[in-house]
Amino acid sequence: MSELLQLSVLLPWILAMLLGIFVGATPGLTATMAVALIVPISYHMSATAGLAMIIGVSFTAIFAGDIPATWLRIPGTPASAAATLDGFQLARKRRGNFALMIDLLCSSIGGIIGVATLIVIAPQLAKFALKFGDYEYFWLGVFGLSMSAMVTMGQTSKGLMAAVIGVLISTVGQDVVSNAHRYTFDNIDALAGLHFIPVMIGLFGVAEVLRNVQGEQTLGSSSGTGERTSFLSTIPEIWKRKWLVVKSALLGTIIGALPGAGADVAAWGAYGLAKTTSKDSEKFGTGAVDGVVAPTSANNAAVAGAWIPALVFGVPGDAVTAIVLGVLMVHGIRPGPMLFEEGGAQIQSIFSVALITQVLLIPCGWLGIRAFGLIQMLPRRVVLAAVLVFSTVGAYAINNSMFDVGVMVAFGIVGFFLEACLVPVVPLILGLILGPLVEEKLRAGLIASSGDFTPFLTRPICVCLIALLVLAFAGKPALRLLQRRKSES
Amino acid sequence: MLKLRVSDLRNCRPRLQISRVLTVCCTLAGLAILGCSTDPQAAIDNYPNKTITIVCPWSAGGGTDQCSRFWADQLHQRLETPVVVMNREGGSGAIGHSAVARARPDGYTLGAITVELSMMKQMGISDLTFRDYDPLLQYNADSAALVVRSDAPWKTAEEFLEEVRTGDTPLKMSGTASGGIWDLARVGMLHAAGIDPDRVTWVPSKGSAPARTQLLGGHIDAVVVSVPEAKPQIDAGELRLLAVMDDERHVDFPEVPTLKELGIDWSAVGWRGLALPKETPPEISAKLLAQAEEIAASEEFLEFMKLNGFAVKVRGPEEFKEFLTEQEALWTPVIEMAGYHK
Numbered sequence: 001m002s003e004l005l006q007l008s009v010l011l012p013w014i015l016a017m018l019l020g021i022f023v024g025a026t027p028g029l030t031a032t033m034a035v036a037l038i039v040p041i042s043y044h045m046s047a048t049a050g051l052a053m054i055i056g057v058s059f060t061a062i063f064a065g066d067i068p069a070t071w072l073r074i075p076g077t078p079a080s081a082a083a084t085l086d087g088f089q090l091a092r093k094r095r096g097n098f099a100l101m102i103d104l105l106c107s108s109i110g111g112i113i114g115v116a117t118l119i120v121i122a123p124q125l126a127k128f129a130l131k132f133g134d135y136e137y138f139w140l141g142v143f144g145l146s147m148s149a150m151v152t153m154g155q156t157s158k159g160l161m162a163a164v165i166g167v168l169i170s171t172v173g174q175d176v177v178s179n180a181h182r183y184t185f186d187n188i189d190a191l192a193g194l195h196f197i198p199v200m201i202g203l204f205g206v207a208e209v210l211r212n213v214q215g216e217q218t219l220g221s222s223s224g225t226g227e228r229t230s231f232l233s234t235i236p237e238i239w240k241r242k243w244l245v246v247k248s249a250l251l252g253t254i255i256g257a258l259p260g261a262g263a264d265v266a267a268w269g270a271y272g273l274a275k276t277t278s279k280d281s282e283k284f285g286t287g288a289v290d291g292v293v294a295p296t297s298a299n300n301a302a303v304a305g306a307w308i309p310a311l312v313f314g315v316p317g318d319a320v321t322a323i324v325l326g327v328l329m330v331h332g333i334r335p336g337p338m339l340f341e342e343g344g345a346q347i348q349s350i351f352s353v354a355l356i357t358q359v360l361l362i363p364c365g366w367l368g369i370r371a372f373g374l375i376q377m378l379p380r381r382v383v384l385a386a387v388l389v390f391s392t393v394g395a396y397a398i399n400n401s402m403f404d405v406g407v408m409v410a411f412g413i414v415g416f417f418l419e420a421c422l423v424p425v426v427p428l429i430l431g432l433i434l435g436p437l438v439e440e441k442l443r444a445g446l447i448a449s450s451g452d453f454t455p456f457l458t459r460p461i462c463v464c465l466i467a468l469l470v471l472a473f474a475g476k477p478a479l480r481l482l483q484r485r486k487s488e489s
Numbered sequence: 490m491l492k493l494r495v496s497d498l499r500n501c502r503p504r505l506q507i508s509r510v511l512t513v514c515c516t517l518a519g520l521a522i523l524g525c526s527t528d529p530q531a532a533i534d535n536y537p538n539k540t541i542t543i544v545c546p547w548s549a550g551g552g553t554d555q556c557s558r559f560w561a562d563q564l565h566q567r568l569e570t571p572v573v574v575m576n577r578e579g580g581s582g583a584i585g586h587s588a589v590a591r592a593r594p595d596g597y598t599l600g601a602i603t604v605e606l607s608m609m610k611q612m613g614i615s616d617l618t619f620r621d622y623d624p625l626l627q628y629n630a631d632s633a634a635l636v637v638r639s640d641a642p643w644k645t646a647e648e649f650l651e652e653v654r655t656g657d658t659p660l661k662m663s664g665t666a667s668g669g670i671w672d673l674a675r676v677g678m679l680h681a682a683g684i685d686p687d688r689v690t691w692v693p694s695k696g697s698a699p700a701r702t703q704l705l706g707g708h709i710d711a712v713v714v715s716v717p718e719a720k721p722q723i724d725a726g727e728l729r730l731l732a733v734m735d736d737e738r739h740v741d742f743p744e745v746p747t748l749k750e751l752g753i754d755w756s757a758v759g760w761r762g763l764a765l766p767k768e769t770p771p772e773i774s775a776k777l778l779a780q781a782e783e784i785a786a787s788e789e790f791l792e793f794m795k796l797n798g799f800a801v802k803v804r805g806p807e808e809f810k811e812f813l814t815e816q817e818a819l820w821t822p823v824i825e826m827a828g829y830h831k
Binding site: 032033036039130131132133134173174176177178179188189191192193309319322323325326329335399400401440443444447448450 | 548549551552554555558575576577578579580581583584587612613614615661666667668690691692693694695698702703705706707708709721796797798829
């Protein structure tokens with residue numbers, strides 16, 4: 001414990017967190033990439049310092065992704081796509097700093113809840129996650145896809161259409177199940193499919209630039225200096241929503257603990273949950289504070305959740321923990337149930353690092369918000385040009401490929417026209433992320449059951465997920481109907 | 490308005506010609522200057538004088554990426570020039586492998602090549618074979634492992650294979666996508682044991698980690714993965730290693746038999762190596778090889794491989810080429826048998 005506060009640990013730790021802010025806030029540079037960059041450096045350090053850097057960078061990057069999502073409507077990492085809804089709307093109402101301060105505090109609180117859950121119930125939760133087979137993952141994916149109908153309530157048909165387009169786009173490339181090449185036109189780069197980060201940068205970033213060039217709207221918010229948000233003023237706002245924070249963080253932790261579903265799915269899940277359980281769900285998407293709080297509490301909690309299967313079973317919950325497993329082994333820490341029994345001190349230091357990171361996140365994130373806020377003082381045309389440059393660099397950096405830059409430009413144009421036709425683009429992203437999961441699990445499940453559909457409908461967790469799905473859609477109308485009956489009688 | 494513009498253009502023509510002549514002269518002069526520095530011999534003598542890129546065909550954080558980053562770090566220290574890793578993932582490794590094959594053979598692009606190179610042409614994923622490269626050095630070969638849960642009824646590989654041969658319902662196995670290396674290793678194993686490969690249902694997964702999760706959760710009966718991939722759970726007593734598919738027993742599990750000892754003539758290894766684009770000047774590849782061989786013999790290398798659980802297998806260029814020829818001959822019939830041949 002005392003080792004954590006030595007300069008040799010603290011300094012690289014904070015530097016890594018600042019790197020996390022930069023990487024997270026740059027579209028196209030993901031938390032995974034930041035961790036991969038840190039790993040070779042961490043080999044030359046003590047186990048504690050190396051782990052502190054990695055934990056620090058992964059949590060801060062997930063928060064920092066919300067900064068450009070709020071100001072510019074470009075999610076910095078996939079986990080921040082949900083922040084482009086209400087966060088961005090608040091920024092347009094000149095409350096961007098307010099939104100980000102809330103975002104930062106909720107990230108930190110969500111992270112603490114996630115880590116606390118990790119500490120308390122890691123073994124139990126990890127055992128539960130193992131019960132998820134192909135059938136259960138299929139329904140989880142369907143549940144996620146149904147969120148596209150929820151986030152676009154009021155224009156559901158267009159939302160579903162966008163989701164279908166997203167699913168169709170996700171079929172491009174080599175198919176995992178049969179190795180068939182789909183819609184690649186013999187282009188070797190298309191074999192990997194259309195990576196969703198360039199697509200996302202195009203749909204949000206480039207399309208936003210096009211819209212601004214057209215001159216109908218002003219950039220995100222014209223000035224970040226007009227509003228003064230003190231830190232203290234956000235606390236009562238969050239206190240009002242304490243149960244929402246707790247609920248979202250717990251949901252995020254559970255989703256994060258499921259291998260194959262990470263912070264991005266967690267953010268959408270929490271947003272959907274908050275919207276369906278909210279009294280004024282129609283305010284979502286127009287700058288509701290609840291819509292900022294829920295996804296950001298969940299995505300940081302999910303980062304903690306992903307550590308549960310990693311530490312308990314040595315099975316990574318996401319790409320970051322997959323890298324972490326390698327680092328743990330280099331430092332002679334063997335993940336598995338034995339770790340909790342024998343390696344008490346090592347586990348303690350991982351937990352302490354994760355908790356302290358949540359606290360350090362606040363000053364580091366505050367610096368990031370302030371630095372990014374300065375951008376708002378620049379002339380609009382300069383910002384737009386910079387957005388284009390960053391988008392291009394981001395799209396290229398994800399896989400070092402010009403093909404992805406082409407994808408980004410194409411989807412910038414697609415996004416521009418979709419929004420011109422009032423088709424929401426968020427469901428398209430959901431379809432793109434979840435389409436492969438749903439398809440792969442459906443087909444793998446059918447292969448395992450030799451073509452029999454009944455396991456999809458009869459396994460206990462499947463039944464629960466289906467019930468949740470029905471409840472999410474039919475619950476509210478049914479309740480309203482009941483209330484009307486009561487008042488009539 | 491339009492007319493005016495046309496006449497403007499006409500007036501401009503003489504000037505255009507002058508500028509064209511100027512451009513040509515400048516280009517020629519530029520080429521002459523460049524020519525001096527791109528003299529092939531000078532390029533070889535000066536090598537390396539700029540950043541070397543190692544293309545890794547798999548994602549950041551994976552085993553091949555970890556190795557590539559280790560090599561980049563070591564080469565950087567020895568050659569005193571920046572060495573970076575560039576991840577080009579996707580298409581079962583085809584994208585990264587083809588990026589190396591297409592790169593300029595000047596020694597500034599190195600490729601991390603993996604076992605998938607021995608299969609992608611037969612699978613119809615790509616036209617590439619090892620003949621499109623100058624193989625430099627093989628540094629790793631991890632044996633395939635047949636792994637079940639520790640509470641499974643099968644204590645030995647024979648018992649497991651007997652169940653496959655005579656069981657009423659086909660057992661479910663996983664490890665990779667259909668047609669991935671571990672699926673083919675499974676087909677080869679069953680064929681060598683005289684069992685119809687269709688007696689097992691291969692449930693495709695995105696890789697070793699999700700397959701092991703499915704195994705731990707009881708959704709499938711066995712996995713074929715590499716030994717280091719399953720080692721943490723085997724050590725923790727959650728999974729049981731039934732057999733390794735190699736010529737010799739694995740150093741970490743000396744008590745576990747090989748398939749060959751059980752009378753099943755089959756071995757499958759996932760190997761990793763370094764390669765250069767074809768027709769890289771021999772002087773340059775010699776320079777790189779000298780460094781690579783020194784690294785492969787160093788304490789740091791052995792320690793890195795041991796810590797990460799990767800098995801060391803070093804083969805120089807000629808031996809590596811022979812091995813690659815053998816690998817092609819090994820996998821081609823298996824791919825045909827499994828019905829993935831295109």
